[in-house]
Amino acid sequence: MSGTPLVLADPPGPRGRQRILLGSIVAAAVFAGLVALALTRLADKGQLDGELWRVFLDQPALRTLLWKGLLATLRAAATGMVLAVALGLLLALGQMSKRRAVRLPATAVVELLRSLPVLMLILFAYLGLPALGWQVSTFWALVLGLTAYNGAVLSEIFRAGVGAIDRGQTEAAAALGLRPLQIFRLVQLPQAVRRMSPTLVSQLVTLLKDTSLGFVIAYSELLRSGRGAVEFLGSDYALPIYTVMALMYIVTNGLLSLLARWLDRRQSRRLGTGHAALVLDTAAGPDGRPPAQP
Numbered sequence: 001m002s003g004t005p006l007v008l009a010d011p012p013g014p015r016g017r018q019r020i021l022l023g024s025i026v027a028a029a030v031f032a033g034l035v036a037l038a039l040t041r042l043a044d045k046g047q048l049d050g051e052l053w054r055v056f057l058d059q060p061a062l063r064t065l066l067w068k069g070l071l072a073t074l075r076a077a078a079t080g081m082v083l084a085v086a087l088g089l090l091l092a093l094g095q096m097s098k099r100r101a102v103r104l105p106a107t108a109v110v111e112l113l114r115s116l117p118v119l120m121l122i123l124f125a126y127l128g129l130p131a132l133g134w135q136v137s138t139f140w141a142l143v144l145g146l147t148a149y150n151g152a153v154l155s156e157i158f159r160a161g162v163g164a165i166d167r168g169q170t171e172a173a174a175a176l177g178l179r180p181l182q183i184f185r186l187v188q189l190p191q192a193v194r195r196m197s198p199t200l201v202s203q204l205v206t207l208l209k210d211t212s213l214g215f216v217i218a219y220s221e222l223l224r225s226g227r228g229a230v231e232f233l234g235s236d237y238a239l240p241i242y243t244v245m246a247l248m249y250i251v252t253n254g255l256l257s258l259l260a261r262w263l264d265r266r267q268s269r270r271l272g273t274g275h276a277a278l279v280l281d282t283a284a285g286p287d288g289r290p291p292a293q294p
Contacts, residue, residue, distance in 0.1 A: 052240050053240050062233075065225050066241075069221055070222050073211045074252070076139060077208040079143050080143045087147055087152075087155070088151045088154030089155075090155075091151060091155035092159045093184065095110065095159055109152070114152045121148045126141035129141070141219075142217065157200060158189075161191075161196035162184070165188055165191050169187055169188075173186075197260060222249070226241050
């Protein structure tokens with residue numbers, strides 16, 4: 001029964017495939033028409049003039065400004081990702097603990113952080129922590145806000161991934177003498193990451209885009225740098241600058257997705273094909289065989 005694939009719907013027949021093809025053609029035609037209409041309107045207003053788009057060639061300072069903004073964005077996003085993953089793992093372990101004194105506070109922290117907007121957490125770190133006597137820079141205020149929210153979300157992702165693993169593997173690992181932390185680190189977590197990798201990547205991409213909220217606390221990330229360039233050069237250059245900024249976000253998030261797929265393939269090759277073999281390998285002795293049971 002476990003080897004039978006789950007079928008949610010029958011594959012479309014000849015007529016169904018024809019309808020799907022026709023719908024795709026109509027949707028593509030409508031989209032192409034909207035794009036052509038938008039380009040025509042922009043051309044009529046002079047927004048596609050070459051003079052406006054040559055600003056990136058004529059103004060080296062503009063390229064430098066956007067590049068520095070991108071680096072600031074990546075720096076905040078990378079730091080926030082590492083800290084959010086660490087916080088998510090700790091909170092997930094706390095929520096799965098058998099001790100109520102650990103499980104209940106961890107659950108309360110997760111629910112509290114998930115209920116608050118990211119911007120409020122950033123503002124609290126920037127304005128609230130100094131009021132409590134802890135001075136933080138704009139960089140760390142942004143990173144702490146992103147870490148708090150995304151750490152809580154990632155903890156739920158990790159917990160759901162671990163919960164989807166067959167309990168028999170956990171019981172088998174415990175029977176082989178592994179401690180709970182070893183079971184989590186060697187058996188549950190690798191499989192949970194593999195199963196939840198699309199969701200993890202989506203959340204990390206969201207974290208990267210949320211770095212634009214640093215605009216409100218004067219952190220010089222990509223969006224604030226572009227906005228400053230528009231104010232300096234004039235509103236006529238808004239479309240070229242914001243378009244290039246959008247492309248920079250798209251390329252960065254696309255590279256992050258490609259990296260995640262590469263890591264998933266690499267981990268799949270390293271962990272092997274069978275989950276049961278993974279459980280046995282983690283407790284294998286020096287000769288490669290599981291230890292004898294007493």
